Amino acid sequence: MRHTMLEGTKVLDFTRVLAGPLCTMMLGDLGAEVIKVERPGSGDETRSWGPPFDAEGRSAYYLSINRNKLGLAADLDDVNDRELIDRLIGEADVVVDNFRHGALERRGIDPDAICARRPQLIWCTISGFGPTTDRPGYDFVAQAECGWMAITGEPGGDPMKVGVALADVIAGKDAAIGILGALVRRGRSGAGGRFTISLADSARAALVNVAQNALVTGEDARRWGNAHPNLVPYQLFRAADRPIVVAVGSDAQWLACARAIGLGELAADPSLATNAGRLVQRDRIVSAFAKQLATRPAAQWCAALDAAGVPNGVVHSVLEALRQSGASPVTGVTPSIPGTVRYRPPGLDEHGPLIRRAGWNAFLQIATSNESAS
Numbered sequence: 001m002r003h004t005m006l007e008g009t010k011v012l013d014f015t016r017v018l019a020g021p022l023c024t025m026m027l028g029d030l031g032a033e034v035i036k037v038e039r040p041g042s043g044d045e046t047r048s049w050g051p052p053f054d055a056e057g058r059s060a061y062y063l064s065i066n067r068n069k070l071g072l073a074a075d076l077d078d079v080n081d082r083e084l085i086d087r088l089i090g091e092a093d094v095v096v097d098n099f100r101h102g103a104l105e106r107r108g109i110d111p112d113a114i115c116a117r118r119p120q121l122i123w124c125t126i127s128g129f130g131p132t133t134d135r136p137g138y139d140f141v142a143q144a145e146c147g148w149m150a151i152t153g154e155p156g157g158d159p160m161k162v163g164v165a166l167a168d169v170i171a172g173k174d175a176a177i178g179i180l181g182a183l184v185r186r187g188r189s190g191a192g193g194r195f196t197i198s199l200a201d202s203a204r205a206a207l208v209n210v211a212q213n214a215l216v217t218g219e220d221a222r223r224w225g226n227a228h229p230n231l232v233p234y235q236l237f238r239a240a241d242r243p244i245v246v247a248v249g250s251d252a253q254w255l256a257c258a259r260a261i262g263l264g265e266l267a268a269d270p271s272l273a274t275n276a277g278r279l280v281q282r283d284r285i286v287s288a289f290a291k292q293l294a295t296r297p298a299a300q301w302c303a304a305l306d307a308a309g310v311p312n313g314v315v316h317s318v319l320e321a322l323r324q325s326g327a328s329p330v331t332g333v334t335p336s337i338p339g340t341v342r343y344r345p346p347g348l349d350e351h352g353p354l355i356r357r358a359g360w361n362a363f364l365q366i367a368t369s370n371e372s373a374s
Helices: 019-029 079-091 111-117 139-145 166-189 199-205 208-217 251-260 275-280 282-293 298-308 318-322 352-373
Strands: 010-014 033-038 070-073 094-097 122-127 193-198 234-238 243-247 312-314
Touching: 010 019, 010 079, 019 033, 019 094, 019 122, 019 166, 033 079, 033 352, 070 352, 079 352, 094 166, 111 122, 111 193, 122 166, 139 166, 139 199, 166 193, 166 199, 193 199, 234 282, 243 282, 243 298, 251 275, 251 298, 275 282, 298 312
Parallel strands: 010 033, 010 094, 033 070, 094 122, 122 193
Antiparallel strands: 234 243, 243 312
């Protein structure tokens, strides 16, 4: 079934790299008509972020976040291209950009003035560190400055970034949520408006319980490796053949877990009946679990823990995790929201001639052409 939650919603995408393109891809997954505007010649920087490149020379990075869009190359300093962009903005429901502070204004595109003329327009700007600074914002810097690296890695090791550019990902999702909220408000009141999402704000907000721990205690958070600051046992262990994780989140799960892996003496100890008691005896529990879990293969332990209702899992590689997920080398991982994949990521200016001729009706022409072909 084709999902059309945002069918007919026109999104003009001035973004590049990760957070912005992820946001607009999600809107496209939900059925929005997204036109991706890129600089002529080179386009989005991620087009060259490889290897790996596929057989057609497209970088895997670019492919991962640019499906469900039509591609247009336009020079914002060219008079004819500016006229086209002005027409597209004039009909758009949503504009998303991640230009550095003042870059659009220097080219004669003033988002605040445009929104004042078109109060129903929604304009989302994604920045690194907020609307008042010109600092370039990359995920790695946001992870460093917003507390993530200080709490990631082994306790005695160096601060470590997360393996995915997760500050970018969260900011992109925050932007999509903000746009969806603005569309709901516009549907009720007719008012659009402009707002800014920053990597820094999204990264700090994503600290959630870690931030609250520090705020409540007044003590700074620290690195726990694969353990949890508030729960025991909740970490990685090594089975006889491969690593597994055990995640005990309640006192009932604790009893079921200890019994399932043959540590009945721990289950019977009243001093371990509550999580607070287990935190005090973290080393004792972890040592006993590590010794016991090393005696059998991971599959046997997972089966026993599954039967007992205890959260657990084997540590999978990326390819193992993607197996049977329906992920594509061209269109990426299937939507995590109720959306569909309609278009593969566009080549640079792939739909430029059609958009220049038909404007937003390019989507209608492509849809009609696809229906005729089928």
